[in-house]
Amino acid sequence: MTRPSRRPAAAGGARTGRRAGDSGTREAILAAGRAQFAEHGYDGATIRAIAAAAGVDPALVHHFYGTKERLFAAAMQLPVVPSEVITAALAEGGRGPGESAGEHLVRSALTVWESDLVRGAFVALLRSALTSDRAAAMLREFLTEAILGPVANLVDGGDPATTPFRASLIASQMVGLALTRYVLRFEPVAAASADELAAAIGPAIDRYLAGDIKNP
């Protein structure tokens, strides 16, 4: 497995004095992140506490990982950053002619999930959420942040108070699609192409995004 270089050009020579080079520092931050996320959950873990546990300056964590979401994705070995994938999927410019946001989201999600890198990771995340309340909480907090932002951008013509409900309804259909296709392998959903699933499920997502949804 090849990975991108661990040494960003700009990293200069930030050292902790205990470890040699960027690679060790990055690993220490990831290990501290995993431990802090596991102990305090996604919301409870802070960049500051993770930096302290890794023995580095918080600025260095930001330098290497940018945001908490990106650090989480790296610590959990997620090969993508969900909010970035979702934002890209929902961007109007990225859609094909006549393609709705819902269709595009379904197609994009399937493409990401079915890349060699992601496939196992996604099922592993679901599995850990099903076997541990703590892992479920972590995944929930993480996905809430990852999905809410991009969805909020799309419903800003409507009532923004409905955004969390819309986001969790979308999550319910997308998580269910993943479970049905990859774990239960229900036919013909398991064998259908991304285009076929986008046509079948996209309109449901569009309704959750922009249809008449009454807030609970």
Next chain:
Amino acid sequence: MTRPSRRPAAAGGARTGRRAGDSGTREAILAAGRAQFAEHGYDGATIRAIAAAAGVDPALVHHFYGTKERLFAAAMQLPVVPSEVITAALAEGGRGPGESAGEHLVRSALTVWESDLVRGAFVALLRSALTSDRAAAMLREFLTEAILGPVANLVDGGDPATTPFRASLIASQMVGLALTRYVLRFEPVAAASADELAAAIGPAIDRYLAGDIKNP
């Protein structure tokens, strides 16, 4: 392996010498069922083989459990028989005024899932499917049969060839709803009432049931 035929006490008090009466016979059938389902899957297990393993006549299995689905539900300690719940939910007579089939299905499913008896069992089933390919296959085969029949009855005005796709799309949304509400506990889906979820998700189910769905 065959054992001496075992008849129910009601049929004349036959004994094996090890177990007394109906209760022991029922337990022997359930144990044989669990073993056969685990070894051969839902589709592969036959009433005949289960009866042979339990050392009873197949007619006795039918007498106690009726159908393979009912035997499976009992062996897995499911407190309900899914196809019966779904059939009842989709029956026009059982719906409230102005209530669509999709709304009624969502409301009924939530009621069943949230009965004290079912709640843990459902999550346990999902968990076993996520951790074992064999359990996933068993759940898939079982749900396929449980959902396909009732759904086929509703789309018989349309193209019956689309029934399996419609059924698996409905499964994707319903399984996703359960996972989002009970395992991930995504808000506000987790806290919403059955009525609120029926209003939000019901139309998506109606579209999968009767809308324009193109077969893969």
